[in-house]
Amino acid sequence: MERIKLKKAVIYILLFAVMYFLGGGIAMLVHAYGKDKVNESNWGLGFSTEGQPPTGNATATELKKYDAYYIGDANKKVIYLTFDAGYENGYTPTILDALKKHNVPATFFLVGNYMTSSPDLVKRMVEEGHNVANHTYNHPNMSKISTMEAFRKEIEDLENAYKEITGKDLTKYYRPPQGIYSENNMKMAQELGYKTIFWSLAYVDWYNDKQPTHEEAFKKLLGRIHPGAIVLLHSTSKTNSEILDELITKWKEMGYTFGTLDDIVQSK
Numbered sequence: 001m002e003r004i005k006l007k008k009a010v011i012y013i014l015l016f017a018v019m020y021f022l023g024g025g026i027a028m029l030v031h032a033y034g035k036d037k038v039n040e041s042n043w044g045l046g047f048s049t050e051g052q053p054p055t056g057n058a059t060a061t062e063l064k065k066y067d068a069y070y071i072g073d074a075n076k077k078v079i080y081l082t083f084d085a086g087y088e089n090g091y092t093p094t095i096l097d098a099l100k101k102h103n104v105p106a107t108f109f110l111v112g113n114y115m116t117s118s119p120d121l122v123k124r125m126v127e128e129g130h131n132v133a134n135h136t137y138n139h140p141n142m143s144k145i146s147t148m149e150a151f152r153k154e155i156e157d158l159e160n161a162y163k164e165i166t167g168k169d170l171t172k173y174y175r176p177p178q179g180i181y182s183e184n185n186m187k188m189a190q191e192l193g194y195k196t197i198f199w200s201l202a203y204v205d206w207y208n209d210k211q212p213t214h215e216e217a218f219k220k221l222l223g224r225i226h227p228g229a230i231v232l233l234h235s236t237s238k239t240n241s242e243i244l245d246e247l248i249t250k251w252k253e254m255g256y257t258f259g260t261l262d263d264i265v266q267s268k
Contacts, residue, residue, distance in 0.1 A: 040143040043070075043179035043198045053226045054200055066186035068196035072228035072264045077256045079225065080264060081106040082199065083235040084175065086139055088118040089208070091241035096124060098244040104258045106130050107197075108235070109175040112137035115161035122165050131261065132166075133173035134158050134194065143182040151188045173197050173261055195265055199232035201225060206234045214243050222250060230261075 045054040053074045056063075060071060072080055081099075085092065085108055099106055108125050110132055115122060125132055136142060137157035145151050155174065162170040174194040176185060186196050203220040205212060212220075217239050221231070233240050248258075 039182040039184065041181055043176070043181065045200065045202075047224055050223050051226055053228060054224075056198065056200070063186075063196075063198070066183070066196060067190045067194070068186050068198065069230070069261075069264055070198035071200040071230055072259065073267065074226070074228040077227045077254075078259045078263075079251060079256050080228075080230045080259055080261055081233070082109065082175075082197070082230060082261070083107070083233050084109045084135060085114050085235045086111050086135070087113050087236065088121060089236050091238055092118070092121050092235045093124075094241040095235050095244055096121075096128060096130075098241075098248060099130070100128055101245065102248045102252075102258075104248055105260045107133050107171070107173060107261050109133045109135035109173070109197075110158070110162075111135045111139045111177075112158055112161055113139075115158065115165060119165045122162070126166050126168065131171045131173065132162060133171045133175065133197070133261075135175050136177055137161070139177045141178065141180050142176050142185050143180050146184065148188055148191070151185070152192060155189070155192055155194070195261075197230065197261060199230045201229045202232035205237040205240055208236065208238075211237060211239045214239065217243055218247070218250070221247060222254075225251060225254070225256065230264075 041057060044057045046056075047054045053071055056070050058068075058070075060069070063069060072078060081104060083095070083106055098104075108130060110122065122132060134155055135158070136154040138154060140154065142151065142154065145154070159170045162168070172192075172194045174189045175197050179198065181196070189196050201221070201224055203212065203217065205217070225231075233244075235241075
C-alpha cells in the first residue's frame with residue numbers, strides 16, 4: 001500500500017513539473033513572439049456622421065505622445081492633402097497640374113523605387129512647393145522591424161536618395177507603409193526626429209485593375225470630407241488623376257481651404 005501511495009505521489013509530482021514547465025514555455029513564447037503581434041496595428045477609421053471627423057483606432061491625444069497625427073484642427077474647414085506613391089505609372093504629372101492650377105499644396109510620401117525611377121518628378125514636386133516625405137525605402141511591414149539599426153536604414157536610405165536628387169534634406173514626416181504600425185515604430189521614428197502621419201480620410205483607390213468610378217470616388221471624398229481632414233490619395237490612381245481638378249473645385253465650393261502638414265505640427 002505504501003509503495004502504491006509513493007508511486008502516486010511521484011506521478012503527481014512529475015505531472016505538476018510537466019505542467020509548470022509547459023506553462024512557462026508557453027509564457028516565454030508569448031513574451032518573445034506575441035508582444036509585437038499584439039502591438040501591431042492597422043490604421044483604421046470609423047465614420048458615424050457625414051461631414052464630421054471620424055474616430056481612429058488611436059486618439060489624437062494618444063498619438064501625440066509619439067509626435068504622431070491623423071487629423072488637424074477639427075474646428076477649421078481646412079484640408080491637408082497627401083499622396084502615397086510606391087511607383088510612377090503616368091498619372092502624377094496630371095495630378096501636379098491640378099494642384100498647380102488651384103495653388104494647392106500637398107505632401108508626397110515616396111519610396112526608394114520612386115526616387116530612382118522618377119527623379120524629374122521628384123524635382124518638380126519640390127520646385128512647385130510641395131513637401132516630399134518618407135514612406136521608407138523598400139516599403140516593408142515596419143512593425144516587423146524591431147531594431148533601431150534596421151529601422152534607421154529604411155528611413156535614411158530614402159533620405160540619402162532624396163538628397164542626391166535635390167541637394168536638399170527630406171522633410172521629416174513618416175508614413176508607415178500600408179498603415180501598419182506599432183508603438184515601437186512610432187518611438188523609433190520620434191527618436192530620429194520624425195513626425196508619424198496617418199490620415200482621417202482615404203478610400204480604396206490603389207488597385208490598378210479595379211479603379212473606382214468617378215461617382216464612387218466623389219461619393220466617398222465629398223461625403224466624408226470634414227474639418228481638419230488629412231486626406232490620403234494614391235498618385236498611382238487613374239481615377240484620382242481624372243477627378244482631382246473637379247474634386248478640389250467642389251471642396252472649395254463647400255467652403256474648404258488647403259493647408260500643409262507643417263501647419264498642423266507647428267500648431268500642436
